[in-house]
Amino acid sequence: MDLEAAQAIAQGLKFLGAGLAMTGAIGAGAGVGIVVGGAVQGIARNPDAAGTITGNMILGVALAEAVAIYALVVALILIFVA
Amino acid sequence: MKKRYIVYGALIVLLLLNFIPTLTPVLPVIQLPGEVLWEWAGGSEFLGGLFGRGFTNTFLATLITFSLVMIITFSLKAKTRTADEVPTGGYNFFEMIIEFAYGYVENSAGKWAKAFFPFFMTFILWIVVANWMELIPGVDAIGKWENIPHHKAHLAAIDAKEQGLSEEEIHHIEEEVEHEYDAANVGDLRQGIFLTKAPLNDAGEKPEDADWTIVPYVRAAATDLNFTLAVALISVVMTQYYGMKAQGMKYWKKFFIWDGDKIKQNPLAIMDSGVGLLEFISEIFKIVSFAFRLLGNIFAGQVLLFVIGSLLPIANLLFWHLEFFVGVLQAVVFALLTLTFMSMATQGHGEEH
Numbered sequence: 001m002d003l004e005a006a007q008a009i010a011q012g013l014k015f016l017g018a019g020l021a022m023t024g025a026i027g028a029g030a031g032v033g034i035v036v037g038g039a040v041q042g043i044a045r046n047p048d049a050a051g052t053i054t055g056n057m058i059l060g061v062a063l064a065e066a067v068a069i070y071a072l073v074v075a076l077i078l079i080f081v082a
Numbered sequence: 083m084k085k086r087y088i089v090y091g092a093l094i095v096l097l098l099l100n101f102i103p104t105l106t107p108v109l110p111v112i113q114l115p116g117e118v119l120w121e122w123a124g125g126s127e128f129l130g131g132l133f134g135r136g137f138t139n140t141f142l143a144t145l146i147t148f149s150l151v152m153i154i155t156f157s158l159k160a161k162t163r164t165a166d167e168v169p170t171g172g173y174n175f176f177e178m179i180i181e182f183a184y185g186y187v188e189n190s191a192g193k194w195a196k197a198f199f200p201f202f203m204t205f206i207l208w209i210v211v212a213n214w215m216e217l218i219p220g221v222d223a224i225g226k227w228e229n230i231p232h233h234k235a236h237l238a239a240i241d242a243k244e245q246g247l248s249e250e251e252i253h254h255i256e257e258e259v260e261h262e263y264d265a266a267n268v269g270d271l272r273q274g275i276f277l278t279k280a281p282l283n284d285a286g287e288k289p290e291d292a293d294w295t296i297v298p299y300v301r302a303a304a305t306d307l308n309f310t311l312a313v314a315l316i317s318v319v320m321t322q323y324y325g326m327k328a329q330g331m332k333y334w335k336k337f338f339i340w341d342g343d344k345i346k347q348n349p350l351a352i353m354d355s356g357v358g359l360l361e362f363i364s365e366i367f368k369i370v371s372f373a374f375r376l377l378g379n380i381f382a383g384q385v386l387l388f389v390i391g392s393l394l395p396i397a398n399l400l401f402w403h404l405e406f407f408v409g410v411l412q413a414v415v416f417a418l419l420t421l422t423f424m425s426m427a428t429q430g431h432g433e434e435h
Contacts, residue, residue, distance in 0.1 A: 062415040066371065069378035076381065080114045 024071030031064035116140035140306035213409030216302030225298035304380040314372035325427030
């Protein structure tokens with residue numbers, strides 16, 4: 001196999017790896033859904049606490065989203081750096 | 083003529099402009115490290131190798147962010163001398179934010195609020211200004227015009243020079259890379275007033291792709307791992323500092339647990355050392371987590387704006403607002419998490435509720 005074909009295969013595998021890395025975002029979707037579900041239930045039980053609950057919900061969403069961002073960073077490193 | 087019809091008309095014109103092939107925006111260069119605008123005199127060896135290859139566009143953005151934050155804070159401070167009883171305008175806005183934030187910090191930290199509040203507010207201001215800079219028209223859009231094959235060849239030549247190859251080999255690699263990217267394209271400057279006419283390539287045909295790209299002069303600061311890693315290090319190191327200040331050297335007992343009496347009673351208590359070790363690793367991971375959360379969000383947002391902007395610019399009306407929201411959210415999350423960890427560090431590990 002000559003060098004060019006090998007390099008082309010390597011490049012293609014990198015992109016495939018980047019696509020596979022993003023399957024980590026499934027967990028983030030489920031996690032954010034659970035957080036917001038809990039928040040909505042909390043507000044339904046106690047509408048006066050809506051402000052506090054919403055504030056904590058935003059924090060929870062950002063933390064759950066962070067794991068998807070780690071997966072995205074791995075994908076971006078695969079595409080652009082290596 | 084009602085204003086709204088003018089706006090509709092402008093939107094439709096912008097949408098139609100997108101279908102004229104040569105008038106769509108160009109995709110800027112996308113790479114994870116900051117792009118070097120002006121190289122240092124000695125290359126990578128400048129001042130001991132700690133300053134990278136040159137003056138990057140993210141560093142320029144950091145300097146601009148710094149001056150903006152300084153201007154905001156010092157102009158607010160100057161206003162406190164001549165303040166009215168009832169504040170108005172921008173001063174009122176900031177006073178509202180700071181009061182709200184200080185109330186929150188007091189709630190969370192108790193008597194350490196005066197020590198933690200500067201970190202909280204600084205992280206918010208610093209990161210919000212850094213993130214919102216990528217939304218200003220002109221940032222990420224005004225830059226050095228680069229011809230894609232030449233640019234890639236230049237980068238390959240620099241890599242080769244770092245590896246210490248000879249002049250001839252460098253030249254050979256440059257030519258090879260340039261040819262690789264130049265297959266269907268012309269590789270030369272477009273002509274005409276609006277730079278829309280492309281000269282025909284060697285085979286006498288019109289080139290297929292855009293053969294040019296932009297290296298932006300200013301690129302949002304948080305897209306550079308150096309920036310986010312620096313802020314993350316400050317946050318975690320100061321947490322340890324305040325932990326030690328509150329509890330003395332007993333603070334380290336959180337991580338290195340070895341209770342002789344408890345082990346004699348029940349040998350399985352050695353597991354506690356494992357828990358302590360996990361806590362220690364978790365602390366180190368916090369640096370990585372902070373850095374990559376901020377980097378990933380802002381870099382992904384920037385790539386999104388670039389790519390959608392070069393494919394269908396009108397859709398950037400939507401993604402611009404997404405980036406606006408994400409910028410504020412990530413800054414607030416960073417500051418809140420720092421505050422939480424600092425409060426946990428000063429409150430002690432073994433206190434029972």
